[in-house]
Amino acid sequence: MIHQACMSRKPWELPFLAEPQETAGIRNVIRTHLRAWGLGEQVEAAQLCASELVANVINHVGVGTPTTLAVSMSGTYLRIEVHDPDTRALPTLLQAGPDSEGGRGMALVDAVADRWGVQLRADRKVTWCEIATGLMSADGHSGGPRVTRAEAMLALYEAARLPRAATPSLLSVAMAEEVAIDVIADLLHWLRAHGRDADEVLDQAQTHFEAETETEVYA
Structure with missing residues (x-):
């Protein structure tokens, strides 16, 4: 985790x-x-x-x-x-x-x-x-429920990559970044395998992300 x-x-x-x-x-x-x-x-x-x-x-x-x-x-x-x-x-x-x-x-x-x-x-x-700051703790994140969901997903993904006998360890932010890159790459493979345009989906996700972050800035 x-x-x-x-x-x-x-x-x-x-x-x-x-x-x-x-x-x-x-x-x-x-x-x-x-x-x-x-x-x-x-x-x-x-x-x-x-x-x-x-x-x-x-x-x-x-x-x-x-x-x-x-x-x-x-x-x-x-x-x-x-x-x-x-x-x-x-x-x-x-x-x-x-x-x-x-x-x-x-x-x-x-x-x-x-x-x-x-x-x-x-x-x-x-x-x-x-x-x-609105943080829950002094060293917590400020990303809201989306970041919380992403952390949970990354933890599950990392656990799935480990050998069965291995015990999941705490992920640092740097380690989690590597896992996130692997998640994105695997999702792109999944999209291509199902006949979807991976670049188009990435563009849509980026547009969605920028729109949400712009809304947060001016909220």
């Missing part, structure tokens, strides 16, 4: 100097990591929160401040932290007017994130926020 803890999401950190030109790189790094974690739906919110937390350091602590971005899972929530060395300049949630040029940073974080706060440590301040 496939191990239900199927997505390794190890905490990571990125030290940098708090400068405006660093923001684009930070957004790119977040996008890359979250897509690798299977959390594509959280990318935009995470990028906005990280950008605003970094801007808060630039505006209220100073340009060039040594800063660290830390991203991890807090249960089933995505946690974003920005560490800086100033324990005096605390982020504040302000009610910015429509004509205000500033003061919207933490208001945006408050609107996008499910919760946020500040931790003071001996040598630094940690401003954090958490975004709900």
